[in-house]
Amino acid sequence: MEPALAILVGILVAVAVWLMLSRNFVRLLLGFAMLGNGVNLSIFVAGRLSREAPPLVVEGEVVLGAAAANALPQALVLTAIVIGFGLLSFALVLAWKAHERLGTVRTDEMRVAEPERTP
C-alpha cells in the first residue's frame, strides 16, 4: 500500500508545482492546497500503514497491540490540516482583496510596492 500512496504523493506534488509556477495568484493558491494534501498524505504514509486495528488499548492490557495503527501521524496530519485551512482561507481573502484594490490577480502585474524604474 505504501508504494501506491507514495506515487500518489508524487503526482499531487507534481500537479501542485505546475499550478504554483503560474503567475496567477489564485492558481498558486490552488497549488498550495494540492501541495498541502500531498504533504499530509506523506506524513501519514511516513507513520507506516496498518489497518488491522484502531489504536485503542484493549481492556486489561496496558500497551497497544502490535497490529494497532500508528496514532501519532494522525494527530500531526490533523494539526497540519487545521493550520493549512487557516492559511488558505487568509490567502483566498487576500487574493480577493488584491483583485479589488489592484484590479488584478496576476503577480507580474502587481508593481505597486516595487515600481519599475522609470529612466
Place this chain on the structure above:
Amino acid sequence: MNGWFAALAILIPLAASAVTLLAHARPKAQTALSLGFAALLLADAVLLMGAVWRDGMVVVQASAWDAPFGITLAVDTLGAVMTLIAAITGLACLVYATAEIAEEHRRAFFHPLSHVLLAGVCGSFVTGDLFNLYVWFEVLLIASFGLLVIGGTKAQTDGAVKYVALNLVATSLFLFSVGLIYGLTGTLNMADLARVVPRVENTGVLNAAAMMLMAAFGMKAAVFPLFFWLPAAYHTPLVSVSAVFAGLLTKVGVYALMRVVTLIFTHDPAWIHGVLLWTAGLTMVTGVLGAAAQNEWRRILSFHIVSQIGYMIMGLAIGTKLALVGAVFYLVHHIVVKANLFLIAGVAQRLAGSMELKRSGGLYAAAPWLAMLFFIPAFSLAGFPPLSGFWAKFILIKAALDERGWWIAAAALVTGLLTIYSMTKIWGEAFWKPHPDGAITVTTAPRAMTVPIAVLAACTIVIGLFAQPFLAVAERAAAELGDPAAYAAAVLGALP
C-alpha cells in the same frame, strides 16, 4: 520553578492576546494591557535568562510525558538569549506603536495580533520538538499576515501577496521534511533526533529531508536565492510592524537553521557546511548590492537585513567555536540595531514627510538629536568600532581567517564597505541635503517614539563598549551548540 519561566514565555503573550481582545472596545485599557503584558514578558525573559545562566538548561516535559513521547520545552543559553532579545524588541515596538497607530489600525486588531506574533516567536525559541517548532512558525506566520495588511493600502496588498505566496511554499517544505524525518527516525523530539539521526542508514533520503528543511528555514531567514519576498513586503506596513518583522522574523529562521544544523544534521558536516558557506557569501553580496540600488529608507534597510543574514549564516557555516560565538553575537546585535533603524526611519518620515530619499532632507539641521540616534545604529550596522557591529564582524572575520576561508572573509569585508556606502547615502540624502520643499517645520517627535529608539541605541552602545559579558554569554551559547550530546542528555535524562 525554572520550568515555569520557559512555559510563561509562551503563556504570557497568549494571555495578552486574549485579554487585549476582550478590551477591544476600550482603547486606553487595551493599550495599557498590551504594554503591561509586554513588560511582563520581558520580566519573565530576564528570569528565564537568569535561570539558564545559573542552573544550566531548562527542560519542561509538558503534562509530565517523558521525552521523547510528549512535547518538550528545552531552553539552552541561545534560546534564553533570543527570548530575552525578542521581549525587548517587542516591548520597544509596542511602545513606539502607541504613538504611531491610528484608531483604525487599533481596530484592525493590532495589539492582539502583535502578542500572537510574540507568542509564536518565543514559542519557536523555547521548544524542543520539531513539529512543535512547525506549529510556532505557523502561529507567528498567520499573525504576521494579519499585521502586514493593517492599513490596507495598495502597496501593502501587493507586498502581502508576495510575502504570503513564498511563506506558504516554505511552510509546505518544512512540513514535508518533518514527515520524511519522522518516517526515517520515528521521532520528532529534537534531542532524540540528535541521537538517532547519525545512526540513520538511508543517508540519501536524510540529506533530501535536510535540504528541504534548510530551504524552508532559509526562505524564512531570507537567504540567497530565496529572499525576494522580504524587500517586496517589508517597506509597506506600519513602521512598528516592520520594525518587529525586521528585528525578529528572519532571525527566527536563522535560529532554526542554527538549531537543526548543530543539533540534528551532524552526520555530513562537510557537505552541509559547504552549501551554507556558499549561501552565506552570495547572501551578503547580493543583499548589499541590492541595497545600493535603492532610494527609499525602508527598502535600503530591507536589503541590508538580507545582507546581514549572510554574516550569521557564515558563522554557522564555518562552524568552529569562535565562528558560532560570532554568529550568536551578531544575531543579538543585529536584532537591536535593525529594529531601531526601522523605528528611526518612521520618525524621519514623520519629520521630513517621506521615506523616499529624493523627497527628504534637512533632518540634520531640523533635528540633530535624530541624526545622533541614527548615527549609532547605522554605523554599528556598518561595523564601526567601538559599536556592537564591529565586534560581531571582527569575531566572524577572525574565525574565517583562522580556517583559511579567504574568499568568505573578503566577501564579508567588501559587504561591510558597501554597507557604509548605503548608510552614508541615507546620511547625505536625508540628513545633510537641504529639504527640497524648504526647511522642516516639525522638529520633535512624541516621547513614545523617541524613548524606545534611545533605549535601543543605548543597548547598541553598551554591547559595543562593554562587550565582555555579552561575549561570555555568546561563548557559552556557542559551546552548548557545539555539544549536541549534552543537549540530548539534558532533555532525555538517563534514557539509553
